[in-house]
Amino acid sequence: MGRSDTGREATVHNLSDVIHRRRLAAGLTLAQLSAEAALSQSFLSQLENGRTNTSLRSLQRIADALGTTATELLAAADTAPSAAVVRAGDDTALAQAEHGGDGSVRSLIHGGRDLRALEFTGGTERGDREFTHANDELIHVLAGTITIIADGAEITLAAGDAYYCAAGVAHRWWAHTPQTRTLVVAVADGRTVRRGRIS
Numbered sequence: 651m652g653r654s655d656t657g658r659e660a661t662v663h664n665l666s667d668v669i670h671r672r673r674l675a676a677g678l679t680l681a682q683l684s685a686e687a688a689l690s691q692s693f694l695s696q697l698e699n700g701r702t703n704t705s706l707r708s709l710q711r712i713a714d715a716l717g718t719t720a721t722e723l724l725a726a727a728d729t730a731p732s733a734a735v736v737r738a739g740d741d742t743a744l745a746q747a748e749h750g751g752d753g754s755v756r757s758l759i760h761g762g763r764d765l766r767a768l769e770f771t772g773g774t775e776r777g778d779r780e781f782t783h784a785n786d787e788l789i790h791v792l793a794g795t796i797t798i799i800a801d802g803a804e805i806t807l808a809a810g811d812a813y814y815c816a817a818g819v820a821h822r823w824w825a826h827t828p829q830t831r832t833l834v835v836a837v838a839d840g841r842t843v844r845r846g847r848i849s
Contacts, residue, residue: 664727665709666700672716672723673698686715706755710779721766724757725838732761753828767835772828780820785837787815789823794830798823 673683680698684691689708696702704712709720716723736758753772759765769792780799789798790812798805798813800821807813815821825832 665704665723666698668723668726669712669716670698672718676716678715683712683715687711707775707777721768721838725762725766728757728760732763736760753825758833762838764838765835766838767833770825770830770832770834772830773825773832774828774830776824777822780822782818782820783815783836785817787834787836789813789815790833790835792831792833794832795826796823796830796832797826 673680678686680691680694683689684694687694687708689711693702693708694712697704706720709723713720713723753770753774755768755770755773758767758769789796789807791807791809793809795806795808798807798815798821800813800815800819805813823832
């Protein structure tokens with residue numbers, strides 16, 4: 651078993667524990683979480699018991715039902731020590747859609763850092779779910795092309811282009827091909843930027 655396989659198993663197990671603890675802390679039964687997240691109770695049970703992984707889209711539904719974000723749940727599940735270097739094989743990819751059919755996302759920063767950086771590959775499904783963050787965010791296209799809709803404006807970005815999304819701006823985006831790679835960098839959830847300082 652390689653390092654990436656070990657990391658993948660650890661992440662699935664840790665994420666299962668995080669979701670289970672958050673559900674109990676929220677006072678929700680599996681049936682209630684199932685109804686809130688619009689996911690089957692059997693899937694959620696298997697997820698909490700570490701017998702299956704989740705897609706990013708399903709994790710977003712779970713996070714919404716628990717009053718948090720998918721990024722925060724992933725960060726809580728990341729027990730890897732903070733390190734200046736994250737190698738390609740050290741991290742695991744989380745499928746964006748069930749069975750990995752619509753790309754993946756991996757974290758480029760481990761541990762309790764002030765920044766988060768996510769690398770998306772693919773993600774061609776044009777969902778209508780918008781995101782609004784408390785802090786600014788930079789979306790940079792590494793390869794391929796994406797479309798962003800922010801504040802009602804539709805913008806196409808190609809490789810090398812970047813979009814600065816100010817805090818509070820509702821936005822969504824999708825890739826044009828499964829090979830598209832997009833980097834998203836922002837201040838970590840739960841931290842705020844004031845007068846040039848992170849608190």
